[in-house]
Amino acid sequence: MKAAVLVFPGINRERDMARALRLVSGREPAMVWHAETALPPGTDLVVVPGGFSYGDYLRCGAIAARSPVMDAVRAFAADGGLVLGVCNGFQILCESGLLPGVLMRNARLKFICHDVHLRVERSDTPFTRGYNAGQVIRVPVAHGEGNYAADEDTIRRLEGDGRVLYRYCSATGEIGDMHNINGAAQSIAGIVNEGGNVLGMMPHPENHVEDIMGRTDGRGLFAGLVAHLDKAA
Amino acid sequence: MRGRNGLFKYVVQMKARVTVTLKSGILDPQGKAIEGALRSLGVDGIASVRQGKVFDIELPDVDRAKAEATLREAADKLLANTVIENYRVEVVS
Numbered sequence: 001m002k003a004a005v006l007v008f009p010g011i012n013r014e015r016d017m018a019r020a021l022r023l024v025s026g027r028e029p030a031m032v033w034h035a036e037t038a039l040p041p042g043t044d045l046v047v048v049p050g051g052f053s054y055g056d057y058l059r060c061g062a063i064a065a066r067s068p069v070m071d072a073v074r075a076f077a078a079d080g081g082l083v084l085g086v087c088n089g090f091q092i093l094c095e096s097g098l099l100p101g102v103l104m105r106n107a108r109l110k111f112i113c114h115d116v117h118l119r120v121e122r123s124d125t126p127f128t129r130g131y132n133a134g135q136v137i138r139v140p141v142a143h144g145e146g147n148y149a150a151d152e153d154t155i156r157r158l159e160g161d162g163r164v165l166y167r168y169c170s171a172t173g174e175i176g177d178m179h180n181i182n183g184a185a186q187s188i189a190g191i192v193n194e195g196g197n198v199l200g201m202m203p204h205p206e207n208h209v210e211d212i213m214g215r216t217d218g219r220g221l222f223a224g225l226v227a228h229l230d231k232a233a
Numbered sequence: 234m235r236g237r238n239g240l241f242k243y244v245v246q247m248k249a250r251v252t253v254t255l256k257s258g259i260l261d262p263q264g265k266a267i268e269g270a271l272r273s274l275g276v277d278g279i280a281s282v283r284q285g286k287v288f289d290i291e292l293p294d295v296d297r298a299k300a301e302a303t304l305r306e307a308a309d310k311l312l313a314n315t316v317i318e319n320y321r322v323e324v325v326s
Binding site (some may be wrong): 062106 | 259262310311
C-alpha cells in the first residue's frame with residue numbers, strides 16, 4: 001500500500017491517520033500538502049483526514065475542496081484510484097463533488113464526541129472486506145456537522161445500488177432514530193461513489209486500531225484496504 | 234495598479250450583495266433553534282425562521298452585466314453549495 005494523506009491548514013487528525021496506516025500496512029504514508037498539484041508517483045490510496053480545514057469557514061470542507069491538490073485527487077479517483085475521507089475528509093469529498101449530498105449541522109445541534117456502533121452493510125468492497133456483512137463495530141465520532149442529507153433521488157440511488165457501507169446502529173445492530181446520533185438520512189455513516197472507489201464516513205476508524213486505545217475495531221477497514229491492494233498488485 | 238504587497242489593488246466602483254439561503258424542504262436545525270429562542274424571549278408573531286448568509290462584495294467593475302456574471306461565478310464555484318442552497322445576486326450601488 002502506498003498511501004498519501006492530504007494535509008490542509010486546520011486539519012488535526014492526519015497524524016492519527018498516518019499512524020493507523022503505518023501500523024496496519026507496515027509502510028509510511030506520504031503526507032501531501034494541499035498546495036501540491038500532483039500526488040506522489042505510485043500512490044494507490046488517498047486519505048483525506050479529519051479536522052477543521054480552514055476553520056470550517058464558509059461551510060465545512062468547502063475551501064479545502066477547492067484547493068489545488070483536489071484536482072489531482074479528482075483525476076486519481078476518475079481513474080479508479082481508492083480515496084478514503086474521514087469526518088472533515090467526508091465533508092471535503094462531498095464539497096468537491098466526489099461524493100453526492102452534504103453533511104449538515106447535527107439534528108440536535110450538539111457536537112458529538114463519543115464511541116458509536118456502526119453496522120457494516122456489506123463485505124464485498126475494498127473498504128469493508130476486513131469485516132463481515134452485518135457485523136457491528138464500535139468506533140469514535142467527533143463532529144458537529146455529520147447529518148448526511150441529499151435529495152430523494154440520490155438517497156434512493158444510494159440505497160438501490162448498495163452504496164451505504166456503514167450505518168449508525170445499536171450495540172446489537174438495530175437501526176432506528178434512537179441510534180441515529182446526528183439525524184443523518186437513513187442513519188448513513190458512510191457511503192461510496194458510483195464507482196465504489198471513493199468512501200466518505202463520519203466516524204474515525206483510525207482511532208480504534210491499537211489495544212492501548214481500548215479497542216481495535218477500526219483495523220478491519222485498513223486491513224481490508226491492504227488486502228485489496230496487495231491482491232491488485 | 235499594484236499595491237505594496239504586489240497584489241493588484243482594485244479601485245472599488247461597485248458594491249454588491251450575494252445572499253445565500255437554504256432551499257425549501259432542507260431541514261434547518263439552526264433556524265429552528267433560533268425560532269425556539271425567540272419564542273422563549275417572548276417575541277410573538279413569528280411563524281418560522283430560516284438562517285442564511287450574506288456576502289457584501291466590492292468590485293472594480295462599472296459594467297453591471299459583467300459584475301453580475303462575476304458574482305454568479307463566485308456563488309456557483311464557492312459561496313453556495315447548490316445541492317442545498319439557493320443564492321441571489323444584487324448590485325447595491
